[in-house]
Amino acid sequence: MIPPSVRRWTPKHVAKWLKDEGFCDYVDLLCHKHRLDGSSLLALSEYDLRSPPLELKVLGDIKRLMASIRKLQKQNLDTLEELGLPFDGHSPTGSGDWLCNGEAARACDGSDTAPVGEEYQKYTNGKYKQQTRRLDPECWKTVLSSVYVVFVFGFTSFVMVIVHERVPDMATYPPLPDIFLDSVPRIPWAFAMAEACGVILCIIWLMVLLLHKHRSILLRRMCSLMGTVFMLRCITMFVTSLSVPGQHLQCSGKMYGDTWAKLRRAVAIWSGFGMTLTGVHTCGDYMFSGHTVVITLLNFFVTEYTPRSWHFIHTLSWVLNLFGIFFILAAHEHYSIDVFIAFYITTRLFLYYHTLANTRAYQQSRRARIWFPMFSFFECNVNGPVPNEYCWPFSRPAVLKFVIG
Structure with a gap:
């Protein structure tokens, strides 16, 4: 048997x-x-x-x-x-480690002496807490991920110039039928409000990133995911050119003659972050919405890397995300399918990435290492979920240290 x-x-x-x-x-x-x-x-x-x-x-x-x-x-x-x-x-x-009531063990035998050869954190009562694992910041990998996302943003800007050249003529190809756009009248100031939601989310995320103890890992993950989603966006908006979603958009193709003119325009888009608040106006880059990608990814990073008890921050983050999506549609700057696909792809990639990273399932999966080599490279030394621990990033001045004692 x-x-x-x-x-x-x-x-x-x-x-x-x-x-x-x-x-x-x-x-x-x-x-x-x-x-x-x-x-x-x-x-x-x-x-x-x-x-x-x-x-x-x-x-x-x-x-x-x-x-x-x-x-x-x-x-x-x-x-x-x-x-x-x-x-x-x-x-x-x-x-x-030994575990006490499901938490990392202190010196459970009551001793005040930390064992030799291990990393321990001392409590104010003289007890010791053993560090369960060490998360190496690997700043050089974070620098590589930053170079990767900057390159992708530059490449995306150039592709946006190309698709602007190929935008369908509005007289020949009118806006496609869309349930939301046909039902909701256009709000002229809505797109600026959508970008304002993104700016507020970005400020919140930068504050979280600045104060988080493992900021290098978080920034690396942000750059990796942002670059990958925008690389996918380059493909989708290049292979199929959708007609302009609204008559209010003044779009005409063949605006840039030679390659240098296209490169200058790409640099202008890149330096202005592709935002209308910075004076950047583009056409043809509809499938899928880059603004939705950014605000959704910022929302997910804020809610993932803040404690579950921070209900106000989580609620505010989701409200900004949902209102930002609504304002994008209310401005008639994108079709509904652009926003839906952007939200779906961004959330699925975020959840898939973190599921693999938190369970380390990719280490036992040869297929995951083949299909996601960059992910395996960035996450190979991160053992499990990143704890939400915070610390002040700047050292205190010598005079202040002397006064405090």
Whole structure:
């Protein structure tokens, strides 16, 4: 008879495994008294064996039992991932730490001395908290991601000039039927309001980025996602030219003669961030909406990298995002499908990126490394979710340090 997977083990299966491994003395304690099943067996740590309610007393038995459990964990990595317990060869939490009530352990034995060779943070009461993992900022990767997004923005600006040259003649190709645009009258000042929503979201995000302890990782992710979405936008707006969505738009093709004129126009668009508030007006770059991409991505980064208790910031971020989308449509600057596709692609890429990064599933997936080589390169040393920790980015002046003490 083929034994079930470890996750489906009952206390009877665990008892049989303990007997096979030579731990008959602990069958009654673990299986009968504490009803240990397969999932809880995989989640066991050395701290669980030493502390109440188990409190094993024989050090040799503890070490040998943990060696057998780690071997079992290594044979069932998929089950550990499903249980949310990544494994790195030391413990099911992936860090080798002892855990107290689900949080990173302090010196649980009450000692005030941090063990040698580990990174600890000292509390004001003299206790120590072990750092579960170290998130290397890898600033050089952040610089590369910044170069990547700047290049993509420049390339996007040049493609916008090309598609402006190919914009369909308004007399021959009138605006396409659109349920929203046909139902809602145009608001002339709406597009400026949409860009104002984006500016406010950008200010909020810059404040979060400035104060976040892991700002380098956050900026790298922002640049990576922003560059990738805008590269996709280059493709979609280049392959198909939609007609102008409103008669109020004064668009005409063949405005720029030679290549140098196109490059100068691309630089003007790039330096003005493609915003009408900076005097940039473009036509033909409809599928899909770049303004929707920016405000949606800013909203998702603000809500992802701020604590869940910051309800006001999260509500404000979503209100700005939704109002920004509404104002884009109310200004009749884009078709409804432009905005919908932009929102869908941006949110899916954001969620897919963070799901892979937080679970580190790409490390076991060769397909993910092939299809997303840049993602694998940027995230290879980020172990799991980035905690929302904040610190003041600037050092205090020497005089102020002396006064404070």
